Amino acid sequence: MKVLIIEDEPSLRNSIREYLEHQGFICEVAADFREAMDKVTDYEYDCIVADIGLPLGSGLDIIRELKVLKSKAGIIIISAKDSLEDKLGGLELGADDYLTKPFHLSELNARINALLRRKNFDGNTSITFFEITIIPSSKTVLVHDKSITLTGKEYQLLLYFIANQHRVVTKSALAGHLWGDAYDQAGSYDFIYTHIKNLRKKMLEAGGEDYIKTVYGTGYRFG
Amino acid sequence: MKLLTKTTVYFLLIMLPVFTAGAFYLFHKFNKEIKHETDEELVNDQLEWLRYLDTAHIDNPIFRFNTQEFQLTPTDKPVQKKYKLKGVHLYQETEDAQAPFRELSQVISIHGQNYQMVLRKSMIEKDDLLKNIIHVMLIAFGGLLCFVVISNWFISRNMWRPFYRSLDKIRQLQLNKMETPDFPQTPTHEFNQLNEALNQMTARIHQDYINMKELTEDAAHEMQTPLAITQSKLELLLQDENLSEEQLKNIGQTSEELQRLSRLNHNLLLLAKIENQQYPFTERPDLHQVIAKYLSLFEELIREKELNIETSLVPTAPWPLHPALADIMISNLLGNAIKYNYPEGHIQITLTTNTFTISNTSSLPEIPAANVFQRFKKNDQGYSNSNGLGLAIVKKIGESYHIRISYQYRNGLHIFTASC
Numbered sequence: 001m002k003v004l005i006i007e008d009e010p011s012l013r014n015s016i017r018e019y020l021e022h023q024g025f026i027c028e029v030a031a032d033f034r035e036a037m038d039k040v041t042d043y044e045y046d047c048i049v050a051d052i053g054l055p056l057g058s059g060l061d062i063i064r065e066l067k068v069l070k071s072k073a074g075i076i077i078i079s080a081k082d083s084l085e086d087k088l089g090g091l092e093l094g095a096d097d098y099l100t101k102p103f104h105l106s107e108l109n110a111r112i113n114a115l116l117r118r119k120n121f122d123g124n125t126s127i128t129f130f131e132i133t134i135i136p137s138s139k140t141v142l143v144h145d146k147s148i149t150l151t152g153k154e155y156q157l158l159l160y161f162i163a164n165q166h167r168v169v170t171k172s173a174l175a176g177h178l179w180g181d182a183y184d185q186a187g188s189y190d191f192i193y194t195h196i197k198n199l200r201k202k203m204l205e206a207g208g209e210d211y212i213k214t215v216y217g218t219g220y221r222f223g
Numbered sequence: 224m225k226l227l228t229k230t231t232v233y234f235l236l237i238m239l240p241v242f243t244a245g246a247f248y249l250f251h252k253f254n255k256e257i258k259h260e261t262d263e264e265l266v267n268d269q270l271e272w273l274r275y276l277d278t279a280h281i282d283n284p285i286f287r288f289n290t291q292e293f294q295l296t297p298t299d300k301p302v303q304k305k306y307k308l309k310g311v312h313l314y315q316e317t318e319d320a321q322a323p324f325r326e327l328s329q330v331i332s333i334h335g336q337n338y339q340m341v342l343r344k345s346m347i348e349k350d351d352l353l354k355n356i357i358h359v360m361l362i363a364f365g366g367l368l369c370f371v372v373i374s375n376w377f378i379s380r381n382m383w384r385p386f387y388r389s390l391d392k393i394r395q396l397q398l399n400k401m402e403t404p405d406f407p408q409t410p411t412h413e414f415n416q417l418n419e420a421l422n423q424m425t426a427r428i429h430q431d432y433i434n435m436k437e438l439t440e441d442a443a444h445e446m447q448t449p450l451a452i453t454q455s456k457l458e459l460l461l462q463d464e465n466l467s468e469e470q471l472k473n474i475g476q477t478s479e480e481l482q483r484l485s486r487l488n489h490n491l492l493l494l495a496k497i498e499n500q501q502y503p504f505t506e507r508p509d510l511h512q513v514i515a516k517y518l519s520l521f522e523e524l525i526r527e528k529e530l531n532i533e534t535s536l537v538p539t540a541p542w543p544l545h546p547a548l549a550d551i552m553i554s555n556l557l558g559n560a561i562k563y564n565y566p567e568g569h570i571q572i573t574l575t576t577n578t579f580t581i582s583n584t585s586s587l588p589e590i591p592a593a594n595v596f597q598r599f600k601k602n603d604q605g606y607s608n609s610n611g612l613g614l615a616i617v618k619k620i621g622e623s624y625h626i627r628i629s630y631q632y633r634n635g636l637h638i639f640t641a642s643c
Contacts, residue, residue: 012448080444082443083496101447102481170479173458191524191527215471218471218472
C-alpha cells in the first residue's frame with residue numbers, strides 16, 4: 001500500500017511517515033505544493049494524506065488535479081483549519097476524509113485503513129490477525145472460525161486495535177475515535193475500560209488469546 | 224412611525240390651529256361687516272322715514288306704530304340730536320327663539336310732538352354664519368389636506384426611494400457572504416453623503432471582519448501545528464519498548480495535558496468565531512433530533528453512572544441556529560449534566576417548540592449567578608477535563624442567535640433553560 005504524505009512541517013511529516021511505515025505502508029513524502037503536484041502526476045498512490053495550507057499553493061488544488069487525473073487514490077485532508085466551510089469545501093472537491101490537527105497518529109492510521117478497505121475492496125475482504133478474522137462487509141468477527149457477537153463500539157475498538165497493532169494507543173485516542181468531538185464532555189475515560197473488559201471477555205470465551213495489554217496509566221497495546 | 228405619516232401628522236398639527244384662527248378671523252370680519260352694512264341701511268331708512276313723516280298731513284292724529292321693524296310712539300323725553308345704534312335680541316314667534324337685530328333709536332319731534340322712533344333690522348343669525356364659515360373652511364381644509372397628503376406621498380416615494388434602497392441593503396448585509404454592499408449615487412445630495420458614509424463604514428467593518436476571521440484562522444493554524452507535532456512526537460515516543468512504567472505514565476500525562484491545551488485553543492477560537500458571527504444559519508436544525516443524537520452518543524457515560532433520564536420532548540422543534548452550534552449547545556449542556564452528576568442521579572430534559580430545559584442532580588452547590596457563564600470559572604476543581612468554557616460558549620451562542628440562556632438552582636437541581 002503506497003501512501004503519499006503531503007505536509008510542509010518536517011517534524012510532523014516524519015512522525016506520520018514513521019508511524020505509517022511501522023504499520024506496513026510504503027510512504028512517500030512531499031514538502032510543498034510543487035513537489036506534491038509532481039508526485040501525484042507521475043505516480044499512483046493508494047492513499048494521499050494532504051495538508052491544505054502548503055507553501056507555493058493549496059492542498060485543495062492538488063485534490064482538484066487528482067480528480068482531473070481520475071486518480072483512484074483515497075484522499076485524507078489534514079488541516080489546522082476546522083471551520084465548516086473548509087471541511088465542506090474539501091469534501092465537496094472529492095476528499096474522502098478530513099482530520100483536524102492535532103490528531104492522533106493512531107487515528108490517522110485507522111482512517112487510512114478504513115478508507116483503503118472501502119476504496120479497494122468495497123469492504124469485501126477480510127482482515128486476519130492470527131485466530132481473529134473480521135469481515136467488514138457484514139461486520140462479522142470470527143475467532144477460530146467461530147462467530148462472536150460484538151456491540152458496535154466493541155467492533156470499532158477491535159478494528160482500531162488491529163489497524164494499530166503492536167502500538168500503544170492512548171485512552172484519549174480511543175475515546176476520540178469512538179465518540180468523536182463530544183468525547184471531551186466525558187468526565188473520565190473510565191467507560192472505555194468497560195468496553196475493553198467486555199471485548200477481552202468475549203474473545204477469551206471464544207478461545208482466543210488475550211491480545212489487549214494495558215499500558216500503565218496511558219492506554220493499551222494490541223498484539 | 225413612518226416618515227410619511229410623521230410629516231403628515233406634523234402638517235396637521237400646524238395647520239389645525241392656523242385654520243381655526245382663520246375661521247375665527249373670518250367670522251369676526253363678516254360679523255363686523257354685516258353690522259356695519261345693517262347700520263347704514265337703518266340710518267338710510269330713518270332718513271326716508273323722517274322725510275315721509277315731515278310731509279305727513281299737519282292735522283294727522285298722533286302717530287303710533289308698533290312693529291318689530293318700525294316703532295313710533297309718543298314720548299315726553301327730550302329730543303335727541305343723534306340717533307343711537309345697538310344690537311338687541313327679540314323673540315321670534317315663528318322660530319320660537321331669540322333672534323339678533325340691529326336697532327336704531329332716536330327721540331324726534333314731529334309737528335311739536337315728541338316721538339320715540341325705533342328702526343330694527345334682522346341680522347343673519349350668528350350661528351348660521353359660524354356654521355357656514357366652518358363648513359367652507361372644512362371643505363377647503365379637507366381638500367387641501369388630501370391634496371397635500373397625496374402629493375406628499377408621491378414626492379416622498381420618489382425622493383426617499385434611494386434611502387429605502389440603502390436601508391434594504393443594510394438590512395440584508397451579511398458579513399460572512401464576503402462581499403461589501405455598494406450604495407450607489409443618487410440625485411439627492413444628502414443621500415449621497417449618507418451612502419458615501421455607509422460605503423466607508425461597511426468597507427471598514429468588512430475589512431475588520433476579514434482581519435478577525437483571518438486572525439482566528441491563522442491563530443488556529445499557528446497554534447494547532449506545533450500541537451500536532453508535539454502530539455505526534457509523544458505518540459511515537461510511547462512506542463519505545465524500553466520505557467519504564469513511570470516514563471510511560473509521564474508521557475501519557477503530557478499527552479493528556481496537550482489535548483487539554485488543544486481543546487482549550489479550539490474552544491477559544493470557537494468563541495471568537497461565534498462572537499464574530501461566522502456561523503450564519505440557513506436551515507433550522509431540529510433540536511429534538513440533536514438531543515436524541517447526543518443521548519445515544521453519551522449512552523455509555525449515562526449507563527456508567529447509572530443515571531436516570533426523564534425526557535419530555537416535542538417531536539419537532541426547528542430552532543434558529545446553525546446546526547453545528549445546536550450540536551455544541553446540546554452536547555455542552557447534556558455533557559455538563561452528566562459530568563457533574565453523582566452516580567444514580569437524575570436528569571430531566573424538557574423540550575417544547577421554543578424552550579429547552581435540562582435539570583440535573585449534583586453534589587455541587589449552587590453556582591453563583593455571577594460566575595455561571597463566565598469563562599474559566601470552574602465549578603469544581605476535581606474535573607481536570609473541564610476547561611471552564613463550555614457554558615461560556617453556550618451563553619455566547621445564545622447571545623448571537625437571540626436565545627435566552629438562564630440558570631436556576633432549585634431543590635438541589637441545577638436547571639439550565641434555553642428559550643428562543
